[in-house]
Amino acid sequence: QKEVEQNSGPLSVPEGAIASLNCTYSDRGSQSFFWYRQYSGKSPELIMFIYSNGDKEDGRFTAQLNKASQYVSLLIRDSQPSDSATYLCAVNYGGNKLVFGAGTILRVKS
């Protein structure tokens, strides 16, 4: 069973702080990793993907991947109330399908 684990939260951070979201996965053969944001009642939307060890930055978002530890994280700098949502970690284990975690609820308080 290929699994993706996330802390369900909620993770509460003050406006302007760094939010750190974490995800672990079970299969070392995983090829690529995704972070999706999902607002309540809406569909998931892609924030970032990463497939090489290390960091990948895009604006206020940084994805970090450590394949040896089977760990991927998402950092959100200068958090805004509009960042409040559920963040879904997804792993492509091959075979063209993504396995999703249950998501972490993020609340940014102004």
Next chain:
Amino acid sequence: GAGVSQSPRYKVAKRGQDVALRCDPISGHVSLFWYQQALGQGPEFLTYFQNEAQLDKSGLPSDRFFAERPEGSVSTLKIQRTQQEDSAVYLCASTGGGPGGELFFGEGSRLTVL
């Protein structure tokens, strides 16, 4: 189209009824996926098409679930003899094969079985 389009957005069915959910993917996207998302959970894979070929249906929960994509574009997910446990949001996603295979999701069809 500009994005993945799903219909109906909301469906209420009595237990035992059959339902059909439609997905119109992004134009030119050959790969299409169906996911099921229960309340408070992440999306769970149901099935995958490449063009008209259904290459993976390992996530379909029972033989009451059936999906098709006869012309390699629009897809229909059919659920026969609906049960209360089928209540969920059914998400359709497509991909054009970009780096890593990122999915673009439709707004989903929320099914409530009474």
